[in-house]
Amino acid sequence: METGIARHGSPEALERRLHRGTNQSGMRDHNERLVLSLVRQHGSLAKSDIARMTGLSAQTVSVIMRELEEDKLLVRQAPLRGKIGQPSIPMALNPEGAFFIGLKIGRRSAELVLIDFLGNVRAMLQHSYRYPAPRETVEFVTAGIRTMRGELTPAQDKRIAGLGVAMPFELWNWADTAGAPRDVMEEWRHRDIRADIQAQCEFPVYLQNDATSACGAELVFGQAGAARDFVYFYIGAFAGGGIVLNGRLYSGPKGNAGALGSMPVPGPDGKPTQLIDVASIAMLEKALSAKGIDGSYLWTSPQEWGDIGAELDEWIASASRALAYAIVAASSVIDFEAAVIDGWMPLDVRRRLVEAIRQAISGIDAEGLKLPFVREGTVGIHARALGGASLPLSERFLVGRNTSGGA
Template sequence: MTGRIGGGSSARTSPIYPGYRGANQVGLRASNERLALSLIRIHGQLSKAQIAEITGLTKQTASVIVRALEAEGLLSAGRPVKGKVGQPSIPMSINPEGALFLGLRLGLRHADIALVDFVGGVLEQRRLSYGAGEMGELARIAYAAIAEMRSRLTSAQQARLEDIGIAVASDILAAVASGKGEEGPESAWAEFEELALQMGEETRLRIYLDRDAVAACSAELAYGLAGGAPDFLYIFIGHLLDGGIVQHGRLGFSWRDARPGIGRILVPSATGGVVPLGTSVSVDDVGLAPGSRAPDPELRKWIEASSSSISLAIHSASALAAFRGIVLDGLMPQWVRAELVREIKEKLTAVGASDLASLFVREGTSDRQAAGLGAACIPLLDRFFLQSDTNGSAGSGEA
């Protein structure tokens, strides 16, 4: 039952828009299954006829796909709905029990682990504490927590447990790199690759490893407001600023490719030079924490300076890629994020460029998501939902 849909790695979901069309060739069955699941996830429920109408698939092909997904336990049939003519239509919805995923977010001093169902419901979650950057202790505690969670699953749930997504925060990356006497957090990835390999051997599950921002953006695509836009610039502010462009529902940034990413764009520094945006904006600058409340002069200065730098970076990014808006998120109180969004909107309007002024700028929803959910969304999207090519057509894959 597990590993049912192929189609390659790095797949991401995408909302409906005219570029997404299905294909009737047998060789594209896996792609069409992803397409059907993605559409049903977005709409909540759809009949076979509605899937055929939206995708351009024949009714027969849509029916075959839906029957296969239902037989594999990924879809559930609702009550028939009688129309004016013809046979009643049967609405299909995602089966929450169709697949389970584990998500593990690794921070400097603690990790968050969550067991997530196929519709993003968090079945269980825990916070694990360990010494700052202590990889050996981290691995031991994580193994024990995963084993304990799995021990409580029924045999049916065990069979549906698919993968583990691991999201690595920039603060622990920096700490591990510093402990090795190396500069730059990217140099620490080998440590986490080794951890992922060991965890795969220990758990016998497929492991997905990526940055914290990728996990947060994946959750935003799957269950947040960003699911309504196929092309946007995602910005995540933590120990460092991270993020990049999402096009046709596909993330264009990952730890596997250090080149793309909005954090690499140069912006003016306080000393008159230029610095990468990623290192110039950090929640550490003003000691931000989710529980912070009252504004103060230093925080106001930080909001003003950060919004200016981010706005300049958005302007630079828009010169090379098309996107419809910006989603900003991060490890900060909601009111701070709201202020940043407001300031960025004003600064983009003040530039005088109509294309920038027309961009939507909205807050992300990471504070309303379980911390481990984003990590679990990395394999969830990759394994089961739509992968698009650069032209926006449905991606292909083996049946």
């Protein structure tokens, strides 16, 4: 734990710590992050509850919670009076304790989101395009951050603790699939987008694969229940996913663990292909385009697609079969408790997709395997952007949420 004036000093000292880089001294002390993680998980907790859960002494917990309250990260709730003894005072997260920015760079759109310490969305901006271009993306981020910060009070602005970027790795390999000029996509190979954004921000900037980030959003903000091991699929323009093991987001040493879009599955003709070539929404757009239908609304109106008809039915049928095989294959490696399905789609389409996956799994020979329960995700269409915002939150204020590196 930090000591001296910087630890117990003025609000300005806290603000310096919030904006410090990702070296160990810039993070919260482990025990402080443990307390914040427990309070986030349970909503509110009294000191006695935390002492019992952590094994820390009552005196240590009292000191930690007092300091977190002084730092305006925790706030007191109404006292709870029991039959005997002094009333206990639950502590909850202060929404104004810290703010985080998340950026999603997708194949068809970019999103910028500002959340508070509870994960409530305070502002969101979206930019649609035919394909992502580095310069245009940086311009969108620069203008968006300026707009969002302009709507905060000076005190709130000083509590922005970081920005997380969620984007597909090796975007330059998707030129043909995304229908983008190869020279524009090739620019991504030579650009360090994290460094470009970091140069404009005084707070730390983090980077993670977009589908892995969406998985992180489900872990941090979603309703995962008691499941501590689950495989996660996010169906956007392209299909991808992530893995949670023992309550932690596992992204691997190179940040590409859970690259489920590349998983081999049977194609429509029975020959092996990748999940991304069957279950992606880009495949639905391609089918619509073949019928002379403009499918751009798939990206601009994810809450409501309207009555698409046979093309949607056929896509759900093929995507569900591919996802069913992917889930069974993943379960042969790790004994997952759940398989979570989310994506850039209306809720009724997600529900239909999950039901079709369950049906498809029942027809696969899974002898010797204990298959996970297939359920819908709980974060929704903005999971990737919220997952980006969760990167600085997890890295600096939580424990056991992410095994990947920081900035």
